[in-house]
Amino acid sequence: MTTIWTPELRAFRDDVRAFCEENLPADIRLKVLAGVPLTRPDHMRWQDILAGKGWLVGFWPRAYGGCDWSAAETYVFQEETTSSGAPWLLPFGVNYVGPVIYTYGSTDQKAEHLPGITSNEVFWCQGYSEPNAGSDLAGLKTRAVRDGEYYIVNGTKIWTTMAHWADWIFCLVRTDAAAVPQRGISFLLIDLRTRGVTIQPIKSIEGDSHLNQVFFEDVRVPARNLVGEENKGWTYAKFLLGHERVLSAEVGKARRYLRRIKRLAARNGKNNSPRLKDRLSRFEVDLLALEQTTLRVLGAILAGEARGHEASVLKIRGSAILQQISDFAVDVLGTEALSYDPEWLRENAGMPLEEIESMGVVSEALYTRAPTIWGGSNEIQRNILAKHALGL
Amino acid sequence: MTTIWTPELRAFRDDVRAFCEENLPADIRLKVLAGVPLTRPDHMRWQDILAGKGWLVGFWPRAYGGCDWSAAETYVFQEETTSSGAPWLLPFGVNYVGPVIYTYGSTDQKAEHLPGITSNEVFWCQGYSEPNAGSDLAGLKTRAVRDGEYYIVNGTKIWTTMAHWADWIFCLVRTDAAAVPQRGISFLLIDLRTRGVTIQPIKSIEGDSHLNQVFFEDVRVPARNLVGEENKGWTYAKFLLGHERVLSAEVGKARRYLRRIKRLAARNGKNNSPRLKDRLSRFEVDLLALEQTTLRVLGAILAGEARGHEASVLKIRGSAILQQISDFAVDVLGTEALSYDPEWLRENAGMPLEEIESMGVVSEALYTRAPTIWGGSNEIQRNILAKHALGL
């Protein structure tokens, strides 16, 4: 009988845990535990610390500055940092564009872009969705027309998380309007300081503005920023989406949320409610199912037996469970949740946990309506399962 | 403010209640309360009693032997009889073919067939579904070919509830193979004693055989048994399906099931379980929603404002709730439910309630997997709502 839990992996887990305990700044941890939206400096400070340790891009190959972590180590790293109260590690550079560049990019592109990611100096964002291409990415319309050594880009991208903080964006653009929808798409890297780029924040329902719409008007992008071959962007995009979804079963975060619910319930005198206990036990069952399934998927990845659709299972369940738990936390707050003011929360982010937590819980619960939508909505994931896992 | 609860209606409700108390045979009531499958004589005895009172076809026009009951009276009659422990009133003659005959049938057909229904002398069954035409009735293949004064019928019908007890069957048959699927179908009345008819019972998962497959091999049916016009059968079928579904919100039966759960829980010492109490209260909420919606639909019918799709709402919710309640009753029984023997149950149907009830509960729960399938599956009903209520 083998398990992913080798002695080495256990030792690594302890290392990560100890590292977080020593190095995670208390003020950042407090914000995370309270559910307060983080600022750009919050994210960058923690990522600088990880970059200093060499762990920011741990799963990358050593040749590009990584530690060659296995899928299991990558998972353990994510779970332990999340569980300890570390911020969400922004995936746009590290998980998304970085691997695309070192897998499909030119030598020059690797030299130009990878160091900025490993050192946490360049902040990336992702330009996939468009107003009329949400679930249906193949319907995207942003055009890039070759003009000598440049592409001229026109169009707009939407739901670009944290674009207002970013330096660069990687985009899917249409380079051949005549081809069938999924052909004719290319993968382009664009410096956001280029003339003709406008970023417009979108306020979302929790009252914060992490999402943006990015407009491109005659933006001149050097042709050397094309990754791989022209019109082959769909291949790179699919490669990337696979990477995205493996991360979506955030068991560590869910467990952290459950611990908070117990704390809130104790404060509100509800912790002996049989109804609450049942609910918590049921969540625990769901989390064990998710965790064990994640470990099985990791085992399959390590053994080279993963079929690809497993990521959809984790995405569907992980997002749904997180949503249920964060919504339940609001119910445990009761009428306390009704006093909610996102501006006040931003302005008072440094206050003690008890004073801001209830607003943080509400903010997080509203924001957590999104994970079932983003990264390929759960409806799209079910389509994928029906087709690829079930042959329907 | 008006309600359907006029003083007259309340008086009628009291009449029905009192009538059941006085006239419903105790042994039949016991079987119904215990969940024991009824025999043909059980059904016929109770329906004879109703026929004697003139209530078997109460909602029919007076001209055909009915009492001209309004939709509200019909509803009250169903709810009160069911709640009191009366058997399910077999709908095939009274609710289905009867109204088709007095609405679309010829004078001769009315004279020939209606008296047998009002007097409870002729037992009807329904021949709609076929092995390859379940949800998709338009795909039915049983053929009726005109041959002088006869139709020659070949084919097979399935899921014909209680055909093994029946005298006559009303069938949808294909009379024009060239027409588009929904045209070319006719509505035919067939005497089951005709040569060439074979009835084969189908055992269902609770271990009983209420369902049948009926085979027709060169069955000669007098042409005068065609109802309405040839190839217009689809119209009459749709008329009938509307009648069927209005009956599907069996609030009275569900309430009877809930009372039984309380009794079983008390016996098993579970009646103080907070979990059980919550579950019962939630069922009560669902039943109130269903009951009030039924009353609203009745109000709309009385006011001539019903749009037609309301029946689908009642069918979907009524069947789902009944299923959940009857399944929950098995959970309340616990391991007691595991000692289940449908043959023993049939043979010991007359024993005291406590001795047979647990098997009756199991039998009923298994049987109640069917209502979400029959009468147009709930999936079909959702299609209907999407199209007709929502315009999708």
Place this chain on the structure above:
Amino acid sequence: MVFSLTPEQAMLQESASRFLGDRYDDAARRRFRAEDAGFSLDIWQEIARLGWLGSGFSEQRGGFGGGPIETMILMEAAGNALMSEPLLGSMVLPGSVLAEAGSYDDLAHLIEGKSLFAVAWDEPEQPSALEPATVAEPCGDGLAIHGEKKLVLGGQIADVLLVTAKLDGRLAILRVQSDVGGVDVRTHRTLDGGKAANVRFDSARIDRSDVLASGNEAPAVVSEMLARAIAAACAESLGAARNLHDRTLDYLKLRVQFGRRIGEFQALQHRMADMFIALEEAQSLSMMATAALEEPNGDHRDRILSAAKIGVMGRAMHIGREAIQLHGGVGMTDELPIGDGYKRIKSLSLMFGDEDFHLDRMNSLAV
């Protein structure tokens, strides 16, 4: 039980929906929310002139002869328009208290829009509305109030606060001008984007004549207020849910992905059908709650109201969650009112007893 509307009621319904259709859109709501009160005082005066504020009260109490059905009609319309004006906090709650306590002059002022009232009944630590920790003590000729109230709906702008407190150890309802010394009104934003207030009473002085109800009367007044609040919250949630339902249906008919209107995808059709069923059932339960207000106060009525609150809120929340999900990304934006509707429903689900409270009450009253 279920009822149909009289011609007058149908007219009220139509006139409310016409007024809100004319005066309310997403831009207007945004503008009104940004005002100091968290809503538009001009609109409040207009609806007073239109007779809304008196429509739920009988003539002998200074109202226009209506009752719970008229209130339901307005609350449902307000919910459907996602209206910011605090009909619940500044009309239903204080109107019910003033009518039941027989303060007809005050009620007349409320109805005419001359004064704004709010009821300060909820407290940070006390679970039962009938057992406030706030006290009124004799002080000179009058009384002095000490205590703390939370989530006073409409409290941010009220001229007069109707305050529950213990007087001589028994529940009483007191009338307090919000601008007298010892009353500290702290306005805060609410989850639904509006405003409310927490209020501290630190020796706030009132006259003996400001005791509106005491003895056996006071608990009855508070119970009646909460019963009306539950029915009104059901109606408003239903209205908001209908808004989300209708917008989602429109979106399914409009939005094209994969070369088809997304409303052609059967999986979404079935989910929309379930939203439709939920809406129909919520409608039935909201009407049931309203009809129950005509019944005498007691266990049966409490049980029906609790069932309605659980049932309407559960169904409205289902519609809210699905509305966001089926809208996808745009459903998450503050620009569309989907989030506003969702947050309003969530707020109402927590007010006047959350699901836990009402399940407990149903369990304890089970027949």
Place this chain on the structure above:
Amino acid sequence: MVFSLTPEQAMLQESASRFLGDRYDDAARRRFRAEDAGFSLDIWQEIARLGWLGSGFSEQRGGFGGGPIETMILMEAAGNALMSEPLLGSMVLPGSVLAEAGSYDDLAHLIEGKSLFAVAWDEPEQPSALEPATVAEPCGDGLAIHGEKKLVLGGQIADVLLVTAKLDGRLAILRVQSDVGGVDVRTHRTLDGGKAANVRFDSARIDRSDVLASGNEAPAVVSEMLARAIAAACAESLGAARNLHDRTLDYLKLRVQFGRRIGEFQALQHRMADMFIALEEAQSLSMMATAALEEPNGDHRDRILSAAKIGVMGRAMHIGREAIQLHGGVGMTDELPIGDGYKRIKSLSLMFGDEDFHLDRMNSLAV
């Protein structure tokens, strides 16, 4: 935690599935069920010869060197074939008791298929397996047993009953020949179409040497048996759920309505996807339960086993309900094995602690 199979285990899995594929179809199961025992004694002898019955026991206990994983493999295969032979009642339960109590001769007989054993532990009125009302009293040189046991799996055919009883006020496990005087075995049909027995002991006489376990050992033996039973029930339910899942998928690909294979309808595709997810999760939880058996007995293990039982059964029941619904009419017939699978899963969900029991246990052990 999750594990992968050794080559030997993979071989066992394949050979079991090949044997069942060859010997088991709907007609065979129907025939076996109709036999007196409620299953085929021939098949029992065959699987004994194939070494199944010893595969879950270590060598030092007379087994073939396997453990919980081997048991899991067989139970899952048996569930998938909807096998009638009582692996749970006549292998897992008595095998565990004999191994833990050190009755290696009996265990050898069980493994060789020479004798059939059953454990009589459940009682009509006693909720705890550790507190039976059945007693063994001194009688001459030996003991006399009085009491009543229900739902003795495999009891309808057992040569030897392993009976829990109180001896000198403490739990003991007794070895009773089923044919001795004072033992009344009443066979009954079970919900899943098989058989079991209720057993009455009316002064049934045994020797002192038939006390297999007592003192501190007996509760440990019973606890271990129940732990293994839970993991085995999870594995069998998973197997049955996989059968229903696969058959439903096949049916969706085969059945044509409205001119299309019904598996092309997106609403059904999404429901099938949810069944697939449920199956994957049930698989994970079943493996977790099996792995937990390697851990020391205690609160942590109990909590994991309870979570697995709740989770596997909930998911398997979901699959069972959907399998019937998506099959439509034919899913309701006794001819297809959909109902058999559904009833087997429902049965297992009620055995060895139902959801209430395991939720209570999880709540009480919450960290």
